[in-house]
Amino acid sequence: MTAGPQKKGMARPQIAWRAAQDIPDGAIVNLGIGMPLGIPNYIPAEREVILHSENGLLGMGPPAKEGEEDWELVNAGTLATTLLPGGSYFHHADSFAMIRGGHIDICALGAFQIAANGDLANWNLGDGVRTPTVGGAMDLAVGAKRVFILTDHNARDGGAKIVEECTLPLTGLTCVDRIYTDLAVIEVTATGLVVLEHIEDMSFEELQDKTGAELQQSADWKPLESPDLD
Amino acid sequence: MINKQVSNLTVALAEIENGATVMAGGFGDAGSPNDLIHGLLECQLKGLTLIGNGVVAEDFGQGRLITAGCVDKYIASFPRGPGTTIFDAGTPTAHIELEVVPQGTLAERIRAGGAGIPGFYTGTAFGTPLAAGKETRQIDGKDYVLEQAITADVALIMAKHADRWGNLVYSKSGRNFNPIMAMGAKLTIVQVEEIVELGELDPETITTPGIFVDRVVEVENPTTLYGEP
Numbered sequence: 248m249t250a251g252p253q254k255k256g257m258a259r260p261q262i263a264w265r266a267a268q269d270i271p272d273g274a275i276v277n278l279g280i281g282m283p284l285g286i287p288n289y290i291p292a293e294r295e296v297i298l299h300s301e302n303g304l305l306g307m308g309p310p311a312k313e314g315e316e317d318w319e320l321v322n323a324g325t326l327a328t329t330l331l332p333g334g335s336y337f338h339h340a341d342s343f344a345m346i347r348g349g350h351i352d353i354c355a356l357g358a359f360q361i362a363a364n365g366d367l368a369n370w371n372l373g374d375g376v377r378t379p380t381v382g383g384a385m386d387l388a389v390g391a392k393r394v395f396i397l398t399d400h401n402a403r404d405g406g407a408k409i410v411e412e413c414t415l416p417l418t419g420l421t422c423v424d425r426i427y428t429d430l431a432v433i434e435v436t437a438t439g440l441v442v443l444e445h446i447e448d449m450s451f452e453e454l455q456d457k458t459g460a461e462l463q464q465s466a467d468w469k470p471l472e473s474p475d476l477d
Numbered sequence: 478m479i480n481k482q483v484s485n486l487t488v489a490l491a492e493i494e495n496g497a498t499v500m501a502g503g504f505g506d507a508g509s510p511n512d513l514i515h516g517l518l519e520c521q522l523k524g525l526t527l528i529g530n531g532v533v534a535e536d537f538g539q540g541r542l543i544t545a546g547c548v549d550k551y552i553a554s555f556p557r558g559p560g561t562t563i564f565d566a567g568t569p570t571a572h573i574e575l576e577v578v579p580q581g582t583l584a585e586r587i588r589a590g591g592a593g594i595p596g597f598y599t600g601t602a603f604g605t606p607l608a609a610g611k612e613t614r615q616i617d618g619k620d621y622v623l624e625q626a627i628t629a630d631v632a633l634i635m636a637k638h639a640d641r642w643g644n645l646v647y648s649k650s651g652r653n654f655n656p657i658m659a660m661g662a663k664l665t666i667v668q669v670e671e672i673v674e675l676g677e678l679d680p681e682t683i684t685t686p687g688i689f690v691d692r693v694v695e696v697e698n699p700t701t702l703y704g705e706p
Contacts, residue, residue, distance in 0.1 A: 301580060302504040302650050318506055318703045319649040325505030325533065325559070336649055338656040338684070339504070340588035343581030347599060371606070378557040378564040379577055380531065381607065386581030389600045420604040420620075 256429035261473035264289040282397040283355035301383040306334025346390040354391035363460035365423040365435040368415035388419030400428035407459030444471035486516040489694040497630040500528040506702040508651030510635035531555030554580035590626035591660025632662035643690030
C-alpha cells in the first residue's frame, strides 16, 4: 500500500475556529451536536457570547470536567455541562419559544446535504434501516436568525454534500445562511452560492469540481486560513 | 385537607389502564422519572402510547418500558438515542408505531394541550416529510403547518421538591418537558426527592403550581442512569 497525496484542507477544529471568528460580541448562539460544539473553544476572548441549549439552558458553560459531572445539568447532546454566572434554566416550551420566536441570533448545525437555495437535509439518511431522529433541528433551522452549517465539504465516499437540490429528506427550506467546510466558506445568497474564502492550495475550478452546485467567487474573496490547532 | 402525597410508588401508579396514553418527562437522564417508569413495568400494562423526548438507553427508563413490550406507539423527537438501535429495522421493537415530531413542536403541542389550545401554526417542518398530510397556511407571506395539541391520560413527572398541595420545584436541566407535561394529563403523578411543609417552597420559585398535580410520591434517592452499575 502506498500513501496517497496528503488530503488538502482544514482539520475539523480549524473549521470550528473559522466559524467562531464570525460570531459577534453579544450573540446568542445554539450549537448542534458534532463539529459545532468546538466553536466555543475559539471565540475571541474579548467577545461575550451566550450559549443556548434547547433542553433549557441559557448561559451554558464548558463541558463538565471528569469527576465533576452533575447529571441534572446536561447539554442538548445529554452530556454533563456547566452553567455560567448569569445563566438560567427554563422548560422546553420556553426554550423553543426562544428558537421559534426568532430570539436566537446564530445556530450552527451539521449537514448531510445543503442545496444551492439554502435547503438543508441533516436529520434522516432515508436508508430505511436507522430510525430517524429529528430532535430540535427543524425548529432551529426555521427559527434561528442565521443558520451556519459546519461540514466536511464532501462525503466520505467523495460525493458532493453541497448540491443543486437535496435528495435526502429535508430539515428546512431556504434556511442556511453560511457554510463552513474544510475547503471553503460559502454564503448562500438569493442569487446562489458565493465563495467568500477557499484554501489557497486549491483553485476555484478544483473547488467547483468538488461541489455539486454552481459556485460564484466573491469580489471580496480571501484565502481561507486558520492557525494550527491540536 | 388537601394532601396529594401518596405513600409509595404502587399507590402512586394505581388505576392506570391498558391502552393508556402516558407522557414521561426527561431529557437525557435529567428529570427522567425513572422510579415511576420502572414501577409502571410492574403494572404489566399493554398497548400504551408513550410520549417523551426519546430513549436514552434500551434497558433503562422509557427504553425499558418499550423493550418490555408495554408500548404500541411512541411519540418522540429523538426516539433512538445515541448508541441505541431501538426501533431500527430488524430489532424486536421495529414494529412499534413511531411518530417523530420536531422537538419544539412536540413541546408546544404538549403545552397547548395543557393550555386548552387545540392547535397552532408553526413554520417548523414546513416542506419536510414531517409535515406531510398536514394542513398548511400562509400568514403574512410565510408558510406554516397546523399542528394539533397533545394531551394524555397520565403524566409521569420528576421534580426536586414538592409540598402536599403538589407545588413543584425542579433542578437545573431536569426541568425540560416536566412542567408542560404536568399541565396536559388527566392524572399527573410526580416523584420528588423531598416533600416539604406547606410554605417552605418559595412562591417565587414554584415552577409547577399544584393545580396541575394529582399525586406526589417521595423517592429520596432516585434511580439514575449514571448511578447504576
